[in-house]
Amino acid sequence: MASRADRHKGIPVPPVAMAAAVVLQRLAPKGRRARRLRRVVAVALAAGSGTLLLSTLGAFARNGTTADPTAPGNASVLVTGGSNGLSRNPMYLAVAGLLVAHAVERGSLPAWLPVGGFVLVMDRFQIAREEEALRNRFGEEYLQYCARTPRWLDRRSVDFTKRR
Template sequence: MPDLAETPNTIPWPPLLFAGATILALWLQHVVPLPWPGGAWAAVLAMAGVFLAAAGIALDLATMLAFRRHRTTVLPNRGATRLITDGPFRFSRNPIYVGNTLLVAGAGLAFGIAWLVPAALAAAFATRKLAIEREERHLALRFGQEWTTYAARTPRWLI
């Protein structure tokens, strides 16, 4: 186990979890496809999916730019050198994970791959358990009261 004051994890869980969930969902859709509505509903879901996926990509990019602007790492298995509280971090303590969830779920709606929607939620839950909870302890050790104040006013996800 890594020293939490130095690094939250030795494994970069979030990208592995979201990629793994996506691959599993694509395999499940091939083996046990879930039903998908046709007609006008399919078009509405596809448009909503494109919007969600685009929002996820935009949020991921904005978050990566915030990491770069503050000269700290975007890698989830590296120790934070700065606490970012502006940009997308004003609305969520984990905007890149929100973006990843929106991207995967949105792709499911856009392409009619129903398994991607529960896969996105499962990846988000697993990310919370394997990464976020350790990241939050790491940030508390690194930034103390500054972290506590930020965490009290900013939701983990969006709500």
């Protein structure tokens, strides 16, 4: 029987999921006109999420490893520091943050549905596939990383007393 990694090999889940989420958000009805506070919150979320995304991509580049979501088994280095010390998936977390920012700006309940859809698709399909590939590639080192770093965010993300 084919593994989850094999069943979805080569399917560019992240860009497809991101594009679908953005299109669905754009199709969602807009709420009331954005008030200043809602706009400020949306801009702050987008700026933070964009910074997280760029810093993570920079860390992958500095470490000389791939950020290609269709070939996680090609990773040459397990990046565990910086934003990857807060979450095992900071790039997907950043994209989810950008979708949250857009939902806040749109100001309607239906604009939030694609956020949940994106997280669900990434969690069940893409991340599971990447974890299998990284476990096969890095073995015990990856298992230890998983034990100390959450898949998305949790209390370990902000517990700086346990950082190495």
